Every structure is written in structure tokens, then in C-alpha cells.
Amino acid sequence: MSDIEFHNREKETKEIRSILDSRPTLITFIYGPINSGKTTMVSHLIEELPADYVVFYINLRTKFLASYDDFIESLFEMEMESEGALKKGKETLAELVSSITKVAGIPITKEFLDYVFKDNKPKNAFSYIIKLFMEVKATGKQPVLILDELQKIGDVKVNGSLIYELFNFFIDLTKELHLAHVFVVTSDSLFIERIYNEAMLQGRCRYLRVDDFDEATTVAFLEEHDFTDDEKAAAWNCCGGKPAYLLELIRADDLGREVDRLLRMRAGELKTFLKTLKELGDKVTMKEERYDVSYEKIVCVLKMFSDEEKIDMWSIDEISKYYLVRNNILFLDPDRGIVKPQSWLDLLAIREVIADA
Ligand SMILES: Nc1ncnc2c1ncn2[C@@H]1O[C@H](COP(=O)(O)OP(=O)(O)OP(=O)(O)O)[C@@H](O)[C@H]1O
Ligand SMILES: [Mg+2]
Missing domain, CATH: 1.10.10.10 (Winged helix-like DNA-binding domain superfamily/Winged helix DNA-binding domain)
Structure with a gap:
């Protein structure tokens, strides 16, 4: 558990809020270097959103995704009874929607599950999600779909490539139906490059970079943790604005030693990497x-x-x-x-x- 408070990312949060304020038209790809704070920013933003947004957040990082069924299972959140059996209680989508909490996976009951898993057809899953989102919209709320680490689905196949089916679905949700905001978060820049060059996504998506903190943000962040000017400079000169490294410095007893350790460790890894290649x-x-x-x-x-x-x-x-x-x-x-x-x-x-x- 982190005891460090979230440091505001004003610029990026503002950009996302303005996207959320307008009608869904484009898919938003949130990308940036490793450990730059993408997931943290998105999670914090979700917490702060007013109650008229219903967020469906799915993080694929820890999921095992070798097949289409794995993907579908990771997407849907099944209503379980205490004994672990699927709940039968809620029959209609309206009932299901009324029980949705602020953030969740995509809820589904046994009745719909049979339909969604039938014949391994992504179309079934996607048409169910559209129905569910329409039901959310009917209650006066705006659905938001966020998929973190989407590149993890890799080259899972369902007839064709699952990723293409998904992109078509996202285009349906945004450009065609204006039904839900869709955000895809990834730290895999080769995946972003692939997307960038993908003809079917041309003009249908936008890119939002969440990079390491800039200098002013880093200084403000370290100030919250009582760093002196010299310590701030030492931290910035070693780690730049990478939140994950800054946290290590904040937690360190001896800043100078930690700076040396981080650099020695990274240089050592790189040396081994090059020696092995050679x-x-x-x-x-x-x-x-x-x-x-x-x-x-x-x-x-x-x-x-x-x-x-x-x-x-x-x-x-x-x-x-x-x-x-x-x-x-x-x-x-x-x-x-x-x-x-x-x-x-x-x-x-x-x-x-x-x-x-
Ligand atoms: N705005 C912030 N304020 C305070 N701590 C932060 C902030 N952003 C990120 N961190 C911390 O930095 C670490 C990395 O953040 P996070 O996991 O969100 O990065 P990420 O970009 O999603 O990483 P990955 O590339 O692995 O997906 C976390 O420990 C998190 O607590
Ligand atoms: Mg992340």
C-alpha cells in the first residue's frame, strides 16, 4: 500500500475531463513511458468523477489471456452468491444497471452469460455491452469504458484477430453510436506504433500522452515531501520526473546513497544487457x-x-x-x-x- 498522496496532474486531467464533457466521437489512447503514472492518474480521475458517469474499468495486467474465452472472462464481472454460484436474482438489464456501483467490470448475469459465450462470437459479447450501455444511458448517466493494458490480448484469434473486432466495436461505441467514451491505456509503445499506423483507426482516435512529471511538477511534488532545494535538484538530476523513482527517493533514509544506488543499478543492468548481446x-x-x-x-x-x-x-x-x-x-x-x-x-x-x- 502506498502512503504517498496523489499529486495532481492538472494538464492531463483537464484534457480528459474536456473529452468526457463532450459527446463520444473518438477512441482515446492514453500512452506514455513505463511507470509514468498512467494507471494512477486514471484511477484517481475515476474517483473524482461526478455520479452521472458510470465507469467500467478493466485492467488486463494481471489477467491470463491465452484465448478468446479468457478475454471475455476478464471483461465481465459475474454476480456471485456467497457459495460461489452465479446469482440468479436479477433478471433484467434495468435491474442489473440499478445495482451498478461507480466503478466495476462489466456486470452480467447467468442468463446473459450463456448468450455472450455462445459460439465464441465477439459480436454476442459486444451487442450485450451495447444493450447494457443503452440501459445506463436511459437512466440519464454516461457510460465510460476504460481498458488498461489492452496490448495484453496480443494476437488472440477468434476467426480473425480479436484486436480488430475490438477496434470495430470501439468505433461503434464512439463515432457511430456516440454511446460511451472509450479509453485504452497502454505502456507498450510498440503497440501504440501499430495503432498509429492502423488504417482502420485513422481519424477515429486521439492520443493522450501521460509522460513523467515535468520539472515544475517534480519540484512541487517533492516540496510536498519537505525536500530542500538541493535535494530537489539532486532528485531531478538523477531521476527526472519518473513518479516511481521519486517515490523511492522520498522513502529513502539517505538521498545521496539512494541516487547512487539507482544509477548504479540501472547502469549495471544495461551493461549486462549489452555484454550478453555482444x-x-x-x-x-x-x-x-x-x-x-x-x-x-x-x-x-x-x-x-x-x-x-x-x-x-x-x-x-x-x-x-x-x-x-x-x-x-x-x-x-x-x-x-x-x-x-x-x-x-x-x-x-x-x-x-x-x-x-
Ligand atoms: N500523480 C501521482 N502522485 C503520486 N504518486 C504517483 C503519481 N503517479 C504515479 N505515482 C506512483 O508511481 C508509481 C507508478 O505509477 P503507475 O503504476 O500509475 O504508472 P503506469 O504508467 O500505469 O505504469 P505502467 O507503465 O507499468 O503501466 C505508482 O507507485 C504510483 O503510486
Ligand atoms: Mg499502468
């Missing part, structure tokens, strides 16, 4: 073909960060880009056409390690 080599699969990863090219790409914080994503070869992003060293932002280290700490580690590579 000695054993590696391969990646892209577009169903296997390619060798070149140690020399990887070093060349990392050297570009010796005096830059971010680089043009078209200035590096696709295999190295894919490999470094897949291994969580670089973050790819297709919306701005850049790649940069996953954090300021990663940038420092890259600079340190690359000097003797």
Missing part, C-alpha cells in the same frame, strides 16, 4: 520473419544519446529500434516521431555505459 547475439521476430540483432548497430543508436535526450525515430534502423523498445530501454512516441530513453535515469545509465562500450 557475446551471445540475439534475434527478433518482426512481421513473422526472424532477424539478427547487430551489437554494433545497437551501440551506434545508444551513442546518439551521448548529447541528445531524444532522437528522430526515422533516424535509426527498425531492428535496433524494435529491440531497444521491446527491452524497455527506449520509449517510442509515434505521435511526435521520436524515441527517447524510458526515463532520465536510463539516459544517464546509457551515457555512462556507452562511454566504454
Whole structure:
């Protein structure tokens, strides 16, 4: 359990609130580097929303998703009786809707479950959700669907690819029916790149970046935790605005030692990563073909960060880009056409390690 209070993310929260205030027309993809605070921001926003929004929030992170059935099970929240049997009580959608609490998975009763699971057809599940959302709307409330870590469904197949069925469903909910707001949250920037280049989503979605805190936000955050000016500077110079690292610094007894430890640890990981690649080599699969990863090219790409914080994503070869992003060293932002280290700490580690590579 975290004892650290949520630090307001004014700009991003405002953007989302203004989306929620208007009629649903586009799918919103919330993306950003690892551990930048996407899930925390979304969870906090949900708590603060007025009661006329009904949020269906599903986080796929901890779910095991190997098949279509796994996905459907993770989407729906079944009403259980105390003995673990499915509840039979609520027969109609109206009754079900009246029992919905503020945030939940998608509620379903046994009657509908049979229909939804029938014949492995995503269409059944989606038409049930549309009916449910219409019922919510009929009570004067606005449904909001949020899927966190959607990339986890990977290449699950149902006849075709499940992800395409889902995108069509999201387009239905937003652009066609204006029925629900749809937010997809992900920390996988290769997934965002795929989406960015997906023809069926052109003009049907928007991108909202939740990055590490900027300097002013970091300073304000650390101020809440009684950091002196020197301590704030030391924290910013080592970790930038990565909330997860800042938390470690806040909790540390000795700030200087913790800063050194974090940097030493990250540099060590990167050194091992490069040494392993140099000695054993590696391969990646892209577009169903296997390619060798070149140690020399990887070093060349990392050297570009010796005096830059971010680089043009078209200035590096696709295999190295894919490999470094897949291994969580670089973050790819297709919306701005850049790649940069996953954090300021990663940038420092890259600079340190690359000097003797
Ligand atoms: N605004 C904030 N105020 C205080 N702490 C925060 C804030 N945002 C994030 N954190 C803390 O930083 C850590 C990482 O946040 P979170 O899990 O939300 O990031 P994420 O971007 O969803 O990560 P991932 O990339 O793994 O999905 C958490 O421990 C969280 O408590
Ligand atoms: Mg998250």
C-alpha cells in the first residue's frame, strides 16, 4: 500500500475531463513511458468523477489471456452468491444497471452469460455491452469504458484477430453510436506504433500522452515531501520526473546513497544487457520473419544519446529500434516521431555505459 498522496496532474486531467464533457466521437489512447503514472492518474480521475458517469474499468495486467474465452472472462464481472454460484436474482438489464456501483467490470448475469459465450462470437459479447450501455444511458448517466493494458490480448484469434473486432466495436461505441467514451491505456509503445499506423483507426482516435512529471511538477511534488532545494535538484538530476523513482527517493533514509544506488543499478543492468548481446547475439521476430540483432548497430543508436535526450525515430534502423523498445530501454512516441530513453535515469545509465562500450 502506498502512503504517498496523489499529486495532481492538472494538464492531463483537464484534457480528459474536456473529452468526457463532450459527446463520444473518438477512441482515446492514453500512452506514455513505463511507470509514468498512467494507471494512477486514471484511477484517481475515476474517483473524482461526478455520479452521472458510470465507469467500467478493466485492467488486463494481471489477467491470463491465452484465448478468446479468457478475454471475455476478464471483461465481465459475474454476480456471485456467497457459495460461489452465479446469482440468479436479477433478471433484467434495468435491474442489473440499478445495482451498478461507480466503478466495476462489466456486470452480467447467468442468463446473459450463456448468450455472450455462445459460439465464441465477439459480436454476442459486444451487442450485450451495447444493450447494457443503452440501459445506463436511459437512466440519464454516461457510460465510460476504460481498458488498461489492452496490448495484453496480443494476437488472440477468434476467426480473425480479436484486436480488430475490438477496434470495430470501439468505433461503434464512439463515432457511430456516440454511446460511451472509450479509453485504452497502454505502456507498450510498440503497440501504440501499430495503432498509429492502423488504417482502420485513422481519424477515429486521439492520443493522450501521460509522460513523467515535468520539472515544475517534480519540484512541487517533492516540496510536498519537505525536500530542500538541493535535494530537489539532486532528485531531478538523477531521476527526472519518473513518479516511481521519486517515490523511492522520498522513502529513502539517505538521498545521496539512494541516487547512487539507482544509477548504479540501472547502469549495471544495461551493461549486462549489452555484454550478453555482444557475446551471445540475439534475434527478433518482426512481421513473422526472424532477424539478427547487430551489437554494433545497437551501440551506434545508444551513442546518439551521448548529447541528445531524444532522437528522430526515422533516424535509426527498425531492428535496433524494435529491440531497444521491446527491452524497455527506449520509449517510442509515434505521435511526435521520436524515441527517447524510458526515463532520465536510463539516459544517464546509457551515457555512462556507452562511454566504454
Ligand atoms: N500523480 C501521482 N502522485 C503520486 N504518486 C504517483 C503519481 N503517479 C504515479 N505515482 C506512483 O508511481 C508509481 C507508478 O505509477 P503507475 O503504476 O500509475 O504508472 P503506469 O504508467 O500505469 O505504469 P505502467 O507503465 O507499468 O503501466 C505508482 O507507485 C504510483 O503510486
Ligand atoms: Mg499502468
